[in-house]
Amino acid sequence: MACVLVHIEATGDQPSAAALSALGDARRIATSLGAAVYAAVVVPGAPPTTRAGRANARAQTPRPGPATSTGLDDETTDRLVAALGRAGADKVVLIVSGSDGPAIWSSTGPALAAACDHLHPALILFPATPAAGDIAPRLAARLGAAFAAHAVVELGPRGEVVFSRSVYGGGYRRRLALDDLDRPVVVTLPIGHALARGGDDAELLIFDLGADRDRRVLAIAVATPAPAPPLRDARVIVAGGAGVAAANWPLLERLAAALGGSVAGTRAACERGFISSDREVGLGAQYVAPVLYVACGASGSAGHLGAISPDAEIVAIDRDPDAPIFRAASYGLVGAIEDIVPTLLAALERR
Ligand SMILES: Cc1cc2nc3c(=O)[nH]c(=O)nc-3n(C[C@H](O)[C@H](O)[C@H](O)COP(=O)(O)OP(=O)(O)OC[C@H]3O[C@@H](n4cnc5c(N)ncnc54)[C@H](O)[C@@H]3O)c2cc1C
Structure with missing residues (x-):
């Protein structure tokens, strides 16, 4: 397996607690499978430029480009990468979407899908936030992946990964073994406190979609700002x-x-x-x-x-x-x- 990718919601250099919990689960799965954990953060970045002729997303490594390419300055980027590395990420992927606003499919999904097309993760994890409810099933459909909502991750006796979720009002559990699927899987995970301890040396990748950005959505305004914290x-x-x-x-x-x-x-x-x-x-x-x-x-x-x-x-x-x-x-x-x-x-x- 190439990689386990986790969608991270972050404010500046602060990943959400829900994202860190999903990273903890990802670390556990990836260690069992011998895979790498990629923490994917979609950032608005600079408004689209007219860099015509760029056919494909590109990856840069190991340093970020100029601050304007991601919308984050170098210090914020360093702190974010360090926080995600400590929480279990091997690589941090900043995906420049070119559109601003809350994390919903229109602002985030196409950019995430483009990065997945490039990285080919076998497993894409989301903490079960309202944003994930909007993005994850659409991403699965876009990628032709399997989708499991609100699944708990279990490791079988041979270390195999099994997704388990309650059905029929909690009376039964449905189990889905990763090995039985011949396609990528998108999963939303219940939010827990499963924090992992990683190192300080996560590698940074930047995906700037350039001319491939979805230009239909450049900004999203929230009509009534949420009066209370999430x-x-x-x-x-x-x-x-x-x-x-x-x-x-x-x-x-x-x-x-x-x-x-x-x-x-x-x-x-x-x-x-x-x-x-x-x-x-x-x-x-x-x-x-x-x-x-x-x-x-x-x-x-x-x-x-x-x-x-x-x-x-x-x-x-x-x-x-x-x-x-x-x-x-x-x-x-x-x-x-x-x-x-x-x-x-x-x-x-x-x-
Ligand atoms: C498909 C589907 C999806 C659903 N999804 C959700 C969901 O996401 N979230 C959700 O919450 N529900 C959901 N429901 C509804 C759920 O089944 C219940 O109907 C609902 O949660 C009941 O809400 P309640 O406990 O507030 O009300 P009730 O069940 O009516 O309970 C009210 C309680 O208040 C107590 N009470 C009354 N007056 C007082 C008082 N003065 N002081 C102290 N106690 C008092 C009563 O004794 C009672 O225990 C869903 C239902 C369906 C069919």
Whole structure:
């Protein structure tokens, strides 16, 4: 196998926590297969130039080109490469897409596909972020690759790589062995805390697609900027369900602020308009991997719980002592949100 490629979302020189967790999984797989780990970061770079006549993407190694080619200055590039190297990457690939904006297929996918055409990775991994939900299946279709969503990586007795995912509401697991596939595989991985320890000497490659850039999309504007930090990196999440009355949501905001966390919701809460749908946690929405998850007035449906990392410590508050959430929780508080949360807040504020 030539390489395992991981899509990295980064802000400047800071890879996201979700990306580092996927790199940890990639390192484990690549070590087992004797393959190299490529960390691929799509950067906006300079606006398209008129370098006509360039038919193919090109790779430069080992130093970055001028800052304008990637949009990152040399120091930022060095810090990013070092961070990704320490997290397990053998090579860091900066792919200059020429379009700006959030990571979605239009801004990122064609550039990533062009780099994959050049590098021929056997395995392309994404942490299961909202961006991955948009990019990964389209990339698989573009490359003619197999696609597995939200799969956990297991190593078989002979070191073979097996992707495993729960199906039918968690009642069964479907396993897919990499050896059985005769094509590249694109996989989105649940976000965990599987960090790897690599060296400081990752090699840098730059793919500047030049004349091959997709010029249909040069910039993407976000109409309403997200008011809160992304859930995928949150270490503490306070989630509300249908059991939290509209008037009590400010209590959840205060609890999240007191714990240094973010507020999220179940689908039922989002559908009632208590919280915006970009804060929904669930199998049909976002996967999260906090250290602490405080579930308030959420019954604990499989669709909701299945998207919370098994490593998270769950504290549940619900007035129904038989609510399924208590079976998943480490700590349970039986009672009404409007009684328990103010008591918790008073205790936290006293400290
Ligand atoms: C295809 C499909 C995909 C889905 N994807 C998702 C998904 O991605 N995410 C998701 O969340 N759901 C998803 N669902 C919906 C999911 O099945 C549940 O319906 C939903 O999660 C229930 O949300 P809830 O726990 O907030 O509401 P409920 O199940 O109604 O629970 C409300 C809880 O609040 C408690 N309560 C009520 N009042 C109070 C009070 N005053 N104080 C304390 N407790 C109180 C009740 O005892 C109850 O336990 C999906 C469903 C389908 C069919």
